[in-house]
Amino acid sequence: MTSNLAHARVLTALAFGLAATFASAQAWPTKPISLVVPFPPGGSSDVLARAIGDKLGQSLGQPVIVESRPGAGATLGADYVAKAKPDGYTLLMGAVHHTIATSVYKKLPYDFEKSFAPVTTIAMVPNVLVVNAKSPATDVKQLLALAKASPGKLSYGSNGNGTVQHLIGTQFASLAGVELLHVPYKGSAPLTTDLLGGQVDMSFDTLTPVVQHIKGGKLRALAVTTAKRSSTLPDVPTLAESGLKDFDQGTWFGILAPAATPKDIVERLNTELVKIIQSPEFGKRMAEIGAEPVGDTPARMAAQIKSDTAKYAQLVKEAKVTID
Incomplete structure (x- = not known):
């Protein structure tokens, strides 16, 4: 009898718990x-x-x-x-x-x-290596030639120190054997503004904030950083296709x-x-x-x-x- 009563109490407690959980899910958000x-x-x-x-x-x-x-x-x-x-x-x-x-x-x-x-x-969102449309570099090979000719002179912007754009830049420079100047920003909006204005030479930003400027001819996409090409920019090669083997970020x-x-x-x-x-x-x-x-x-x-x-x-x- 005592065992049955204890069992009933456990079931009752479980029922109340399930009811409370259900009520919580139904009540939220208010x-x-x-x-x-x-x-x-x-x-x-x-x-x-x-x-x-x-x-x-x-x-x-x-x-x-x-x-x-x-x-x-x-x-x-x-x-x-x-x-x-x-x-x-x-x-x-x-x-x-x-x-x-x-x-x-x-x-x-x-x-x-x-x-x-x-x-x-x-x-x-794929990251993309972009330069101003006025840049003499029309592909990754030409960009690397410019970087090697002037070590530490070409700059790339990022969304801030320690962001993925920053690390993509360091990995890119390391694999390509070039020296680039890192310029950290507080976000994509100010970075894109300076990229359009020529204050920074390139960026490895996500595609979202720059795609309209690429399609509008103000920025030039040289490569995407992922293993596969972007369906949004199918004609733009990957960095791996551009000579940086196994690059995938x-x-x-x-x-x-x-x-x-x-x-x-x-x-x-x-x-x-x-x-x-x-x-x-x-x-x-x-x-x-x-x-x-x-x-x-x-x-x-x-x-x-x-x-x-x-x-x-x-x-x-x-x-x-x-x-x-």
Whole structure:
């Protein structure tokens, strides 16, 4: 009798727990959600955040407000979200840059693998080597000839010290045997402005902020940095095709929540986001900006973060990039 009573109590407790979880998932969200972008407006993070935010807001019945918190190679915005209340109302537009920051910054106030709950990867965006249309270099071979003729004179811009653009530049210079001048910016928008104005010679930025200028004839794409050509720029060769064997670097962007966010909220976010990402309408929008839609599981995104953290730790060590 006592055993049956204890069993009944356990079942009752489980039922209440499941009911509470279901109620939590049904109740959330009841107010606007903040999607923090750790870069200035105008770059790939911002463009993707606004594209996904509008659709997510419609799906959830609450507005998703894109909030820009740039600085320190995207780590300021990440720190803000890491310390936010884990209730599903503050999310991070994360990127591959955050896996690099783990090795670049000597002291980070958060642990990217432990302080966040991955939700889903939105898209993978190829990086592209671009120069001003007035540059005498029409291909990678000519650019390298110019660099070798004037060591340390040709400059390349990045989204900041320790970002993927910075490391692509160091890897490019190392493999090609040239010396380039690195010029860090706070984001893609100011970098692109200076590239168009001729203040910086080249960049390895993501395709999104420069594709319109490439198609408009103001910038010239010499190569993409991924193993495969971009479907947006099918005539532009890869760096591997241009002589830098096995070169394969790209930039992913995805959404993360603070680590202690309830699992049911993370799962609902993933479900709603994957529906949006895999829709034909969103796919068409991604094609316009040179992005490849992903839409994976939280576990798959976590595995990508772990893998990239290890990969970039090695590149950071080889490039000797450190920031206090």
